[in-house]
Amino acid sequence: MPSIYDDIKADHDNHRDLLARIADTTGASKDRQTAWREFFRDVKSHAAAEEETFYSKLMSKTWGQDAARHSVSEHADLDQLMEDLNGMDMSSSGWLNKFNKLRHDYEHHMDEEEDEVFTRARKVIPEAETKSLGTRFRARKEKELKLVAKKREDHLED
Ligand SMILES: [Fe+2]
Numbered sequence: 001m002p003s004i005y006d007d008i009k010a011d012h013d014n015h016r017d018l019l020a021r022i023a024d025t026t027g028a029s030k031d032r033q034t035a036w037r038e039f040f041r042d043v044k045s046h047a048a049a050e051e052e053t054f055y056s057k058l059m060s061k062t063w064g065q066d067a068a069r070h071s072v073s074e075h076a077d078l079d080q081l082m083e084d085l086n087g088m089d090m091s092s093s094g095w096l097n098k099f100n101k102l103r104h105d106y107e108h109h110m111d112e113e114e115d116e117v118f119t120r121a122r123k124v125i126p127e128a129e130t131k132s133l134g135t136r137f138r139a140r141k142e143k144e145l146k147l148v149a150k151k152r153e154d155h156l157e158d
């Protein structure tokens, strides 16, 4: 059974691929729209599940608090960038500039989680808990994926 670290890393690798895929597309092409939608939905759900399982656990440990707070505050910044992009014209140079910033910042965020944050977490979260934490992460993410899809439908109906 995978640990929470494997689950998070697998999502990150998918997100890195999607970022590269989006960067390879042009204008408001169908490919860009599809890849962006997939990225948006998955990253939102990933971040929410991370906060509610992994970071809430890390936050409960004295030596995990600052790392957890730092990452959660980066989530808020990244979320703002993604929401901004959602409201912009994909074929504009402004969109691409902002996307490049998002890509840079998010890649940095993922690298930091996999290095500093995982190292810190391995010291404070008992190894025996990491598999059940992984299971909770996956279940939470599934729920979030449905919520994001639902919000999008409601938004389109407005
Ligand atoms: Fe994160």
Ligand SMILES: [Fe+2]
Binding pocket: 008, 012, 046, 050, 110, 113
């Ligand atoms: Fe992450």
